[in-house]
Amino acid sequence: MTRLHLAATLALILAPGGAAIAQTPGGAAQTRTVEGTFEDVAFAVEQAILNEGLVIDLTSHVGEMLSRTREDVGSEVDLFTEADIFSFCSASVSRQVMEADITNIQHCPYTLFVYETAGQPGSVTVGHRIYPGESMAPVNEMLTRIVDQATN
Template identity: 75%
Template structure:
């Protein structure tokens, strides 16, 4: 699954879906370390880098870690530290307003399956 992405697309407002994803994360007792406002950054720097179009209406990435899942995958392989924190992205494009995409990257290797399962569960929970 290396390089693949798990994606769910749902109808709704960006704020509502983004909040639902945030709640799915925190309801599992996880703490969001950082919310990256990638859409805002790309809009703000578009002219500076020669961008020709707006990519997103809204786009955020939630970064967080799980002590339980991280311990499990790092006990299996210490090199799995490189993947922490884990992320879930949420975005909306101008071409398809109120069509919100939520997802996460798949991590390769058998030892990272617990992380993939956790992230998929969170995405599914936030997009019900």
């Protein structure tokens, strides 16, 4: 199934405060869409991560990669004007969730995504996957807190 098909079949359940839980075949994600420029919102996400005392290990410029390779893979669809993924870890939260279940190592590093959909300028979505299981609740709480800080 292509990303376009996934987007078309996405089921959204709106939550209070503009957040949404998006259920896709690959799992669930919590998102919040705000008005603004991609640059301003991405900067706010970076600052919210840093304000938690965390270090961004990697910023993946997924939007640029998909745009650059669109024709190479035979697509005519522009998905994003811009899209980035921020990867980082928290020593204290990671230790907590891995002491609860050692196999939670599979989820580290954690990520937040920011994107502006092609054709919808000024509407930027920020979100994170919802990690499974009760032992991952501290990670989900941390990521939600960062999204809230960045989008309020």
